[in-house]
Amino acid sequence: MLEKIESTQNKQVKEWKKLLSRKGRKKQKKYIIEGVHLVEEARRYGASIDTLLIREDKVDDYKELVTDSTLLISKEVAHTLTDAITDQGILAIVDIREKKDAVELDKPILLVDEVQDPGNIGTLIRSADAAGFGAVILGKGSADLYNPKTIRSTQGSHFHLSVIQDELEEWVERLKMAGHPVYGTALDERAVSHRTVSPQDSFGLIVGNEGSGVRPNLLSQTTKNLYIPIKGKAESLNVAVAGSILMFALYP
Template structure:
C-alpha cells in the first residue's frame, strides 16, 4: 500500500479540491467520508478511484480494499484531517467518479424535482426520503446546492447510490414528463393551489419542491398540471421543505 506523508503531495492537493464545487466539477470526482458511506459506495456500482485511509485505521479497514481489490492509500493524521469535513472523522474516505444517467429517468415511478433548494442538509434529507418512499429518482435544478456537497452526502446517508440523480433543467423535464403523459405537481401557497388531499394516490408523477424562502419559481408553477399545498391547522406559517416533501411523497405515491 502506498503511503503519503506530505500535505504538499500533488495527489493530496487534488483531493482537497474535491471539497469545493468547482473542484468536483473540474475533476468529475467527489469524496465520500466515513465507514457507512464508503460501504454503501462499495455495495453499489459506484466507480471508486481510491480509498484514503488514516494511518491508525489501516488494519481496521483492510477488508474494504482487500475484498474488492480497490486501490488504497495510507495517509497521516494531518492529511486525513485536511481532507475531512466531518466534526468527528472516522479515518476513511473514498474518491468516486461522478456518474449521471438522464436516460435512467423514465417516469415509471415518481420523480422528485428540486428548484433552488440551497441548504445541503435539506437536499440530502430530500434524497434520503425519496429513496425511502420508493421514488425512481431526483432531478436537482439550477440554483440548488449540488448533491456532492459533503453535508448533503452526510444527510443523504448513502441514498444517492440507490436512485437515479441528475443535475439538470427542471423546465426541460416538465416537458418530457408531459409528453409521456405523466402529471407534474408543483407546491405553492397561493390561492390557485389545491390541497394535496384532493389528489388520488398514483404510480407515476413528478413532484416539484422549491427554495427554502421563496418556494418554487412562479414561471415553473405556470407549467405544472396542478399546484398543491398542505393544510396547516396550527399557527406555523409553513413547513420545512424536506418535511413538506416527505408528507407529499408518501401520500401521493400509490
C-alpha cells in the same frame, strides 16, 4: 505493503483537496465520500471508487475493505480532506457518472427548484429513496449533490436512485408529454390540499427554495399546485419535511 501519504503538501493531496469545492469537483469529475457507511454503500451499489483512503491508525479497523486502490494517509492528510466534525478515518474518491438517459418515467420523479441548503437536499434525496421514487432532478440554483454536507445527509441514498443536475423545465415537459401529471407546491389561489389528489404511480413533484418557493414560471406549467394543511400555529414547514410528507402521501 500499502503506500502511505504523510504530507499535506503532497501533489495528489492538493488535487484531492480541490474536490471540497464545486469547481474542483466539476473539473476533475470526482467527489469525496467520508465514513465507513458511505464507503460500504458505494461498493454495494457499484459506484466507481477511484481511490480508497484509510488513516494509518485505522487500517486494522477497515482491513476487509482494503483493495489494490487503497492508500494509507496520515491524520494531517485526513483532516485536510474532510470538513466533518467526526473523522472516522476512511474516505474514498469517487468518479462522477451521471446517466440522464437511465431515468425511467414509470415511477415518480422529484424536481428540486433552487433549494440551497445541502442538508435539505440530502434529506429530500433520502426521503425520495425511502418513498420509492425513481429519480431526483436538481435544478439550477440548488445545492450541489456532491457537496460533502449533501452527501452526508443522503446517507448513501444517492447510490440507490438516479440523481441528476439538469434543467427542470425540460423534465416538466418530458413528464407532461408522457401523459404524467406534474404537481407544484405553493400557497397561491390555484393551490389545493394534497388530500384532494389520489395516490398514483407516475408523476412529477416540484419543491422549491426555502424562502421563495417554486419559481412562478414552473408553477404556471403544473397540472396542480398542492399545499399541506397546517392545523397548528406554525406558518410553514421546512422544504425537506414538506417534500417528504408529499412523497409518501402521493405515491401508494
